[in-house]
Amino acid sequence: MTNSSTQPTGMRGFVIVWIGQVVSMLGTGMTNFAVSFWIFQQTGEATALTWAMFFFMAPSVLFSPIAGAIVDRSNRKMVMIVSDLLAGVATIILLSLLAVDSLQIWHIYLANLIAGAANAFQFPAYSAAVTMMLPKEQYGRAAGMLSLAGSASGILAPAFAGALLGPLGLVGIMGIDVATFLFAVFALFIVHIPQPEVAPEGRTGQGSLLQESAYGFRYIFERPSLLGLQMVFFFINFLAMFGFAVMVPMILARTGNDEIALASVQSLGAIGGVLGGLLLSTWGGPKRKVNGVLLGMVATSILSQALMGVGQGVFIWATAAFMGQFIIPVLNGSNQAIWQAKVAPDVQGRVFAVRRLIAQITAPVATALAGPLADNLFEPAMQPDGALAPLFGWLVGTGTGAGMGLMFVISGLIGVAVGLGGYLFPAIRNAEDLLPDHEVVLQTAVLTKRLNELTEQRQVLMQAPATPQNQAALKAISLELRQIGADFPAAMRKP
Secondary structure, three states: OOOHHHOOOHHHHHHHHHHHHHHHHHHHHHHHHHHHHHHHHHHOOHHHHHHHHHHHHHHHHHOHHHHHHHHHHOOHHHHHHHHHHHHHHHHHHHHHHHHOOOOOHHHHHHHHHHHHHHHHHHHHHHHHHHHHHOOHHHHHHHHHHHHHHHHHHHHHHHHHHHHHHHHHHHHHHHHHHHHHHHHHHHHHHOOOOOOOOOOHHHHHOOOOHHHHHHHHHHHHHOOHHHHHHHHHHHHHHHHHHHHHOOHHHHHHHHHOOOHHHHHHHHHHHHHHHHHHHHHHHHHOOOOOHHHHHHHHHHHHHHHHHHHHHHOOOHHHHHHHHHHHHHHHHHHHHHHHHHHHHHOOHHHHHHHHHHHHHHHHOHHHHHHHHHHHHHHHHHHHHOOOOOOOHHHHHHHHOOOOOHHHHHHHHHHHHHHHHHHHHHHHOHHHHOHHHHOOOHHHHHHHHHHHHHHHHHHHHHHHHHHOOOOHHHHHHHHHHHHHHHHHHHHHHHHHOOO
16 A cells, blocks of 8 residues: 555545545436436336335444444544445446346345445544544535535436436446446545544543444433434434435426436536535535524425425426525535534544434434325325315325425425524534534643643652752743643633
8 A cells, every 4th residue: 555654635635535426426326316217117106216215324324333433443544445345336236137137126225235334334434534634624615525526426417327328228327336436446545544543532432342332322412412413403304304205206206207307306406516515615604503504404494395395397396406405515514514623533433423323313214104105195195186185285286296295395394493493402502612622622631631740740849858959840840830721721712
């Protein structure tokens, strides 16, 4: 492996990793689009699509605690490389089955299970790596760039997949995906990602793998502000996925399986994500990050989720997708900046993994419920002679796809209440003031340790004979103690 002293690091290294992720996300996005279209063509049901999402999301969330502990124990760069390779293997499995005309729906579920397990390691490893590569001032911009990467692939992936699906077929698109993930692995291989020093929190959390996996829960539950933030995401993610899990089948159902209409909505939505990511990359987010989180939830619930439900054509759907993707980078970037600033780098793998579990455990549940509820309850109820058509037909229309539109509206309105409700809790709205930065905690620990050492030395010298040498040593200790006393208020000052 290349000597770490000659490998790119800092913002330069981050940009290289970021470019690799842009390319890899493009390939993954093309495959996801093509596979989703294939599933709906094969089944014509929302349930099959939502269960494919479920088998990816469930392991990525449920495996998070143990994955976070492994990330903190391991070389984070190698964890990132191995997890990327594992996700690539899942695509290769599907590609091999498709090449021999043996691909079935359950194979996609299995491949998504593997990719989801890999993703459980990717999130804490990437998040912790950014903390080590960049200074605190760049966290918001880094989050914006990562969001921009996803949004850029969201623009190009549906367009490329829609254009290439005919001439290349699903086999060709999956082959492109394999090439792109190899490029991302190469980008990781050539950069240097520093390993963190052990902080007081890290020493406290050391133990067996099971103990270290549980440490993330203890860390968050001991800090009401962090727990409160994640509980808001706990509810909002359920509501968001309850609606957006049925977006693809809703659009295909209302357009007669028009892949161009679906690609247009997804691409135009991703343009909003690009602009939102660019905004966050240059701006860095609001000064009060918690406002970016809570008001972002309110805005996406109204301008994206509810609007998506009332729309009955490509223009409104695309507008709703654009607004949601434009706001989400600020929402997620603000939350990420809070966590990166407040949690010590050497425990971020464990803590961020549990953070993800708490916030997203409801998303696979919502995804699993959304499809069956759409097919068996909401869609029949919103047919012209359905039970709910007289009440909500004026809002979302009636017929095929209207029931899924109603699911969007209901979840969006409840999401507004969740976002505003966060302001009712001081631990949430004042999170940035109540929690010290991890740099402050580390500096305070260093000062405290030195203070104790000097105090012990002074006691020994005061009991010793009053020689000139001892008197000079006492004077030096007194001067250093005064300096520590002056430094302590600065260390504890809130950012």
